[in-house]
Amino acid sequence: MLKRAMLTLIALVIAIGGGAASVWYALHVQKGAGAIGVGSWTAFPDIGTPQADPYTNARVAREGVLALGRAEGLAFVAEHDSGGRPLTKECTYRLEGHLPIARFWTLYAADRSLDVIKTGKSRPAALQSYQVVREPDNSVRITASRHPAPGNWLLTAGSGAMYFVLTFYDTPIASSTGLSGIELPRIVRSGCDA
Amino acid sequence: MRNLLYAVLVGLVGAGIIHILVLMLVPELSERDAWSRLAMASDLYRMTPLEAETGGQPVVKSVDPLFLAVACRFDLREGMVQLKAPGKAPFWSVSIYDRNGHNIYSFNDHSATNATLDAVALTPAQMLEVRRQLPDDLDGSIFVETPIGEGVIVLRAFVPDESWRPAVSQFLRQSSCELKEL
Numbered sequence: 230m231l232k233r234a235m236l237t238l239i240a241l242v243i244a245i246g247g248g249a250a251s252v253w254y255a256l257h258v259q260k261g262a263g264a265i266g267v268g269s270w271t272a273f274p275d276i277g278t279p280q281a282d283p284y285t286n287a288r289v290a291r292e293g294v295l296a297l298g299r300a301e302g303l304a305f306v307a308e309h310d311s312g313g314r315p316l317t318k319e320c321t322y323r324l325e326g327h328l329p330i331a332r333f334w335t336l337y338a339a340d341r342s343l344d345v346i347k348t349g350k351s352r353p354a355a356l357q358s359y360q361v362v363r364e365p366d367n368s369v370r371i372t373a374s375r376h377p378a379p380g381n382w383l384l385t386a387g388s389g390a391m392y393f394v395l396t397f398y399d400t401p402i403a404s405s406t407g408l409s410g411i412e413l414p415r416i417v418r419s420g421c422d423a
Numbered sequence: 424m425r426n427l428l429y430a431v432l433v434g435l436v437g438a439g440i441i442h443i444l445v446l447m448l449v450p451e452l453s454e455r456d457a458w459s460r461l462a463m464a465s466d467l468y469r470m471t472p473l474e475a476e477t478g479g480q481p482v483v484k485s486v487d488p489l490f491l492a493v494a495c496r497f498d499l500r501e502g503m504v505q506l507k508a509p510g511k512a513p514f515w516s517v518s519i520y521d522r523n524g525h526n527i528y529s530f531n532d533h534s535a536t537n538a539t540l541d542a543v544a545l546t547p548a549q550m551l552e553v554r555r556q557l558p559d560d561l562d563g564s565i566f567v568e569t570p571i572g573e574g575v576i577v578l579r580a581f582v583p584d585e586s587w588r589p590a591v592s593q594f595l596r597q598s599s600c601e602l603k604e605l
Contacts, residue, residue: 236430243434248441252449277526283446289524290450293457293483295494295577298529301516304486332514333581335489345488351585355488359583396487398514398581399531 256288270305270395270413274403302331302398306343308390310416316391318346320421321374324383324393326414328369331400333358338373338385339392348386356383369414375422450523457483457524458575461496468504470495470600473577491591492579495600500572502605503545503553505564508598511538512591514581519544522573536563540578540598546570552605561603576600 263275263282275281277289277296289296297304309315310322318338328334337355338346346354361369361381372378373393375385385391393416402408453459464482465471473483473492483494497504506517516531517540532538542565545553550568553561578598580591 232426236426239427240430240434240437243431244437244441247435247438248445251438251442252445255446256449277520277524279525279527281525286523287446287449290453290456293455293460293524295457295483295518295520295524295575296526298516298518298526300529300531300534301518301579335487337488343486344484353488357489357581357583394486398516399533 252287255284256291265408267305267408267411267413269307269309269311269416271307272303272305272408274303274408297396297403299403300399301403302396302400303403304394304396305413306339307393307395307416310418312418314418316393316416317421318375318385318387318389318391321372321376321378321419322393323417323419324369324371324373324414325417326368327412328358328414329397329400329402329411331358331397331402333399334395334397336371336383336393336395338383339394340387341390341392343392343394346386346391348384350384350386352384354384354386356381371414372419457494457520458496458522458573461494461575465496467496467498468600468602470578470595470598472595489582490579491582491588491595492577493595493598494575494577496573496575497544497600497602498573499544499546499549499569501602503543503549503603504576505561505601505603506540506542506544506576506578506598507601508540508578508594510594510597512580512594513583513587515540515594516579517542518577518579519567519569520575520577521569521571524575527569527571527574528567530565530567535565541565542567543603544569544574544576549605558603 265272276285335357348354371381371383373383373385402411460483470493518529519527521527544567547568582588582591
């Protein structure tokens, strides 16, 4: 009798504990179903639409996200550089390459919750396309660093893990067919503070 | 030993069932979704800034630091809702979300007459009524037909740099979200 009760208890603990833990795990990993990767960048074109998968729906409900619509824009997040190493605030990165067609885009450095990094200065850790200087072939080269840099400088601050968020507004790539064959900047690590 | 293996197996199957159940229930039961957070901050048909201007936690995370956003909750069962904003901004966009935070429809300033925001969200039944007799003040409006009840409208505006911030926040402050009865 006691043995049977023990076995039932074990089954229940595994069911409830395992079920709850696996949902928690699935909702806390950065990559989920429906992700589209371009180089180091990841986007979720379906987030916040009725077509989204149940995991994305649950994440939207839990975090109170109001995702950008198709006519608004599409955001890409990078957590690794082009060499596959995680981005950190101690390092200097060069973002270089061509960007897809959009009315304008914004780029900002974010912390784990994808909020913009607080720089403690009047210059935010954000840039937008009207502010950047372009190369002769219309590509852009941006230096993201804690220290001033010539050319396009994205100020970062602090230490620890960092993310880049690149959002294109009023762009044809936000429709799902527009995403094939687009090109996004490479992220090259060019040095770190000791 | 066989019994133990059996119990673990039953547990794993149960875990799978509970995983699916919890996943389906999270959107239904969440008290942290955008609608609930807005409900705590303000009433229906009240434009609410999504940023925390006083430095507290923002009402709903609106993510892009170069944007300002306002939102209002509406209920189409009470009547149509009209969204208006006089004035101009470098770029604005509007999204309509249902109760669960799904983006139902979005448009931006290129879709609007003279880039001035004037939009009406309404159900297909209300659309039939409006077609029969178009009220004068809805003459130049964008009509968004959507079969939802409760929902959220978000108006986002681009702040190219700090010097634009007063003008853009003025644009958003002047926006209105109004219940229109037929």
